[in-house]
Amino acid sequence: MSQTHLDSLEAESIHIMREVVATADNPVMLYSVGKDSAVMLHLAMKAFHPNKIPFPLMHVDTNWKFKEMIQFRDKIVSDLDLELIVYINEDGLKRRIGPFSHGSTVHTDVMKTQALKQALDKYSFDVAFGGARRDEEKSRAKERIFSFRTDKHQWNPKNQRPELWNIYNAKKHKGESIRVFPLSNWTELDVWQYIYKESIPIVPLYFSEKRPVVEREGILILVDDDRLPLNEGETPMRKDVRFRTLGCYPLTGAVESTAKTLPDIIQEMLVSITSEREGRIIDFDNSESMEKKKQGGYF
Amino acid sequence: MSVDVEQYLADQENKQLLRFITCGSVDDGKSTLIGRLIYESQLIFDDQLSELKSTSKKVGTQGDDIDFALLMDGLAAEMEQGITIDVAYRFFSTDKRKFIVADTPGHEQYTRNMATGASTADVAILLVDARAGLLPQTCRHSYIVNMLGVKNICLAINKMDLVDYSQVVYERIINEYLEFSADLNFKKIVSIPVSALKGDNIISRSTNTNWYDGESLIQYLENVNFSIDNEFQPFILPVQWVNRLSHDFRGFCGLVSEGSISEGDEVIVKPSNKRSQIKKILVADKYSPSCSIGQSVTVELADEIDISRGNIICHKDSSCDSVEQFQGKLLWMDDKKMVPGRPYIFRFGVDESSGSISKLRHRININTFVDEASSYLELNEIGIVNIALDKKIIMEPYTQSKTLGSFIVIDKMTNNTVGMGLVNFALRRGANIYWHNMEINRDSRSTSKNQQAVVLWFTGLSGSGKSTIANIVEKKLYNLGKHTMLLDGDNVRHGLNKDLGFTDVDRVENIRRIANVSKLMLDAGLITIVSFIAPFRAERDLAKGLMGNDILEVFIDVPIEVAESRDPKGLYKKARSGALKNFTGIDSPYEKPENPDIHIESDKVSAEEAAEIIVKKLLQKEII
Numbered sequence: 001m002s003q004t005h006l007d008s009l010e011a012e013s014i015h016i017m018r019e020v021v022a023t024a025d026n027p028v029m030l031y032s033v034g035k036d037s038a039v040m041l042h043l044a045m046k047a048f049h050p051n052k053i054p055f056p057l058m059h060v061d062t063n064w065k066f067k068e069m070i071q072f073r074d075k076i077v078s079d080l081d082l083e084l085i086v087y088i089n090e091d092g093l094k095r096r097i098g099p100f101s102h103g104s105t106v107h108t109d110v111m112k113t114q115a116l117k118q119a120l121d122k123y124s125f126d127v128a129f130g131g132a133r134r135d136e137e138k139s140r141a142k143e144r145i146f147s148f149r150t151d152k153h154q155w156n157p158k159n160q161r162p163e164l165w166n167i168y169n170a171k172k173h174k175g176e177s178i179r180v181f182p183l184s185n186w187t188e189l190d191v192w193q194y195i196y197k198e199s200i201p202i203v204p205l206y207f208s209e210k211r212p213v214v215e216r217e218g219i220l221i222l223v224d225d226d227r228l229p230l231n232e233g234e235t236p237m238r239k240d241v242r243f244r245t246l247g248c249y250p251l252t253g254a255v256e257s258t259a260k261t262l263p264d265i266i267q268e269m270l271v272s273i274t275s276e277r278e279g280r281i282i283d284f285d286n287s288e289s290m291e292k293k294k295q296g297g298y299f
Numbered sequence: 300m301s302v303d304v305e306q307y308l309a310d311q312e313n314k315q316l317l318r319f320i321t322c323g324s325v326d327d328g329k330s331t332l333i334g335r336l337i338y339e340s341q342l343i344f345d346d347q348l349s350e351l352k353s354t355s356k357k358v359g360t361q362g363d364d365i366d367f368a369l370l371m372d373g374l375a376a377e378m379e380q381g382i383t384i385d386v387a388y389r390f391f392s393t394d395k396r397k398f399i400v401a402d403t404p405g406h407e408q409y410t411r412n413m414a415t416g417a418s419t420a421d422v423a424i425l426l427v428d429a430r431a432g433l434l435p436q437t438c439r440h441s442y443i444v445n446m447l448g449v450k451n452i453c454l455a456i457n458k459m460d461l462v463d464y465s466q467v468v469y470e471r472i473i474n475e476y477l478e479f480s481a482d483l484n485f486k487k488i489v490s491i492p493v494s495a496l497k498g499d500n501i502i503s504r505s506t507n508t509n510w511y512d513g514e515s516l517i518q519y520l521e522n523v524n525f526s527i528d529n530e531f532q533p534f535i536l537p538v539q540w541v542n543r544l545s546h547d548f549r550g551f552c553g554l555v556s557e558g559s560i561s562e563g564d565e566v567i568v569k570p571s572n573k574r575s576q577i578k579k580i581l582v583a584d585k586y587s588p589s590c591s592i593g594q595s596v597t598v599e600l601a602d603e604i605d606i607s608r609g610n611i612i613c614h615k616d617s618s619c620d621s622v623e624q625f626q627g628k629l630l631w632m633d634d635k636k637m638v639p640g641r642p643y644i645f646r647f648g649v650d651e652s653s654g655s656i657s658k659l660r661h662r663i664n665i666n667t668f669v670d671e672a673s674s675y676l677e678l679n680e681i682g683i684v685n686i687a688l689d690k691k692i693i694m695e696p697y698t699q700s701k702t703l704g705s706f707i708v709i710d711k712m713t714n715n716t717v718g719m720g721l722v723n724f725a726l727r728r729g730a731n732i733y734w735h736n737m738e739i740n741r742d743s744r745s746t747s748k749n750q751q752a753v754v755l756w757f758t759g760l761s762g763s764g765k766s767t768i769a770n771i772v773e774k775k776l777y778n779l780g781k782h783t784m785l786l787d788g789d790n791v792r793h794g795l796n797k798d799l800g801f802t803d804v805d806r807v808e809n810i811r812r813i814a815n816v817s818k819l820m821l822d823a824g825l826i827t828i829v830s831f832i833a834p835f836r837a838e839r840d841l842a843k844g845l846m847g848n849d850i851l852e853v854f855i856d857v858p859i860e861v862a863e864s865r866d867p868k869g870l871y872k873k874a875r876s877g878a879l880k881n882f883t884g885i886d887s888p889y890e891k892p893e894n895p896d897i898h899i900e901s902d903k904v905s906a907e908e909a910a911e912i913i914v915k916k917l918l919q920k921e922i923i
Contacts, residue, residue, distance in 0.1 A: 002315055002526060003315075003316070003593050004312055004313055004315065004316075005315060005316035005392075005396070005397040006312065007593075007594075008316040008593060009316070010583060011554060011583075011593055011594050011595040012595075014554075014583060015553075015554045015595050018539045018540045018553075018595070019539060022608050022649075045584065046583040046584040047552075047583075047595070048542065049581065049584035049597070050542075050548065050550075050584075051542055051543075051544050134388045134390070135389075135390045141387040141388055142385045142386065142387045142388075160385065161715060161716045162411055162412070162414075162415045162632055162707075162716050163415060163716075164414070164415055164418040164705070164707055164716070164719045165418045165419060165648075165702075165705050166419070166554070167646055167647070167648055167705065167706070167707050169646060169707060169709055169714070169715075169716045171644070171709055173714065185388065185390075185399055187390045187392075189392075193311060193312070197308075197312065263304040263305055263308065264304075266307075267303075267304040270304075270307075
């Protein structure tokens with residue numbers, strides 16, 4: 001019997017995770033709480049069954065994530081009995097860095113990019129799993145499954161190691177690290193199909209509900225807490241909205257939708273007219289922005 | 300509506316995954332083709348399309364038309380230079396299959412990136428610009444996808460719109476290609492006339508090419524049979540990681556690379572060669588009665604055997620073996636050239652060893668396929684090399700197993716991947732490589748002659764055709780470059796055995812001497828052909844005892860009436876008349892072999908056919 005495409009993708013991801021565990025000194029899984037992380041975590045549970053996952057999860061918390069993400073994260077960790085490290089850039093916190101006060105670029109750099117580097121250095125993780133997919137965006141399409149980072153956490157897109165067959169070169173010098181992307185060959189539709197097939201729990205924010213939002217430059221922002229400054233006379237609207245990606249709430253646009261179930265979401269996706277990252281404000285700078293951010297150490 | 304979606308999801312679950320590579324020369328239109336495939340399968344979102352339209356006008360090369368190539372070229376440097384410098388992976392799907400496309404660079408200096416894409420491809424689409432025909436890069440890429448074991452190739456003759464959809468042009472290119480690729484090992488070559496830019500024969504058959512009645516490109520991709528016959532190969536599970544939970548659970552994890560296995564089946568663990576049975580199988584995290592190629596599994600064995608990463612659990616018929624020295628094909632991927640003798644790390648699927656390239660036998664010119672002498676390999680060059688590892692690794696020829704026959708070469712200083720290689724065959728006991736630690740013996744002498752030393756012991760009545768057939772066999776072996784020696788009854792009796800007659804005692808002594816001379820020839824590493832009547836089983840058994848396993852008994856069987864009617868030397872006539880005593884078959888017995896290794900009935904086949912049967916047998920037994 002030949003394998004279905006989801007079977008093939010699952011087998012490949014499990015193979016990748018086991019390779020890391022067999023060859024790395026101190027791996028970690030970057031858990032961002034989103035749907036891709038949910039799938040990655042589910043695959044890790046399978047890869048090492050009946051054992052526990054032999055590495056910790058780490059969430060880089062920017063202090064501006066949706067409240068529901070944090071609740072969901074803590075519930076999953078306790079339900080599945082996982083080891084989770086939550087890392088916040090304490091220096092950024094002290095300097096009260098935030099998207100409203102400092103703008104999205106500074107906020108993302110300090111609370112996300114710098115925070116991640118600090119965390120990896122602090123715990124001396126040599127391999128970090130990430131949930132990125134090659135179909136997300138152009139520069140990701142050329143990234144390796146085992147993606148090498150210098151001791152300054154930099155990515156050199158021009159000098160990537162050739163990746164042949166499924167033989168992964170995990171050799172590195174002290175201080176250098178590798179980002180590993182087990183979902184490289186999955187598409188957004190594959191991820192949703194797999195979540196549906198395997199009944200994987202995801203943050204409720206992906207499903208439509210009446211939520212309080214304000215419109216900023218054509219983008220609907222959820223009023224998740226009182227740190228969101230309202231303009232004079234502005235009152236939040238209650239709209240049927242959901243999120244296609246999750247991140248810092250002030251930087252993540254909601255889409256109007258009535259999709260309340262996974263089939264609804266998939267149906268909506270099949271006829272969708274905008275690609276997934278449109279909801280992410282940080283990508284809007286210019287078409288090469290992601291590549292530049294990654295060269296600087298963004299995941 | 301949501302009922303439809305559920306039906307849709309059920310349908311989608313049965314899709315297969317096909318990985319393919321697009322290759323061909325620069326400007327043959329690869330990126331445009333992939334852009335077109337993705338566009339046609341409606342996976343370009345509106346925001347991407349509007350960005351694409353505006354970029355097309357700014358830097359595109361298609362006037363007001365959409366430049367699909369821009370959708371593909373991801374990295375900023377590529378957009379500036381207008382070339383695809385790195386492998387990009389693209390995704391699209393139809394109702395039948397999901398596709399992963401490796402979009403690879405066309406320039407010669409990026410041959411290594413192209414090989415990277417080909418290493419995971421089931422099918423290759425080779426683009427040819429109809430105006431330009433076959434280019435050196437077309438041939439180079441054919442060579443590489445063939446070397447990496449891609450069996451299905453689709454020749455897409457592109458830009459048909461620019462040659463007025465000419466059938467003549469199309470067929471000229473196809474014929475040229477079929478002639479060129481005759482020496483390559485493709486299972487099936489399909490050709491399609493297309494225009495990636497205009498969309499002809501991409502989704503459905505185009506009215507512009509009414510003379511073409513084959514599949515469109517999408518139909519080809521949806522239907523091509525790419526599953527290899529590996530499901531029926533002996534099971535192989537390279538052990539990636541050992542999952543230890545408690546005293547009760549020790550699971551061996553890995554991706555099944557060949558065949559299938561079920562609970563209760565017997566397996567062998569390499570390199571220890573210990574036997575056990577499969578106790579339980581987890582496919583991912585679910586117990587299953589069996590598992591097969593492509594599945595990530597965890598197996599438990601019935602016995603407690605010491606197994607670690609790098610070991611192989613396999614079916615008892617698997618031919619994989621621990622090897623220290625082997626010959627392989629190497630593609631060099633580093634700017635710094637490869638010079639034999641430098642130490643590298645050789646990384647196989649689940650195991651690695653330091654070692655060195657002990658000898659560059661020759662470089663292959665992939666434009667002409669000609670072997671060239673060289674003392675080094677430069678970036679993108681391919682050579683045949685001998686490799687000596689510092690420890691044994693379990694491997695198989697690449698043609699047998701992609702997983703056990705592939706490796707990468709890692710530079711010890713930079714940790715970069717500097718080469719990719721395929722195992723051709725093991726060099727047993729490394730005779731070619733390290734002489735100093737070795738006694739020179741039969742094996743080393745025969746290995747250096749690229750053969751296995753053996754005695755072919757022909758027996759049969761006088762006039763059965765032994766000498767005639769033995770002579771043809773020797774010629775055939777000589778033509779194959781083998782080193783041989785023929786000992787013929789008559790000739791030996793003129794020299795070494797001049798003192799012997801035809802009494803039983805002398806016949807025994809005759810054979811004893813011949814047997815010992817044959818053994819010396821065997822030790823010299825020769826394929827030794829012995830052609831004597833040798834009528835007595837006991838003497839032939841003596842010879843077998845001396846030669847051990849390295850003798851094949853070849854019985855040239857013919858009824859005595861036939862032999863007598865042939866009577867090439869008039870001996871039967873003499874014997875019948877009583878002028879010749881003790882003649883085998885007349886007044887001295889011939890004891891037929893009971894279990895000859897090769898049985899030729901020389902009254903039913905010609906001498907030439909008989910010789911052919913014998914040579915084939917030697918090939919089958921991997922003696923030559």
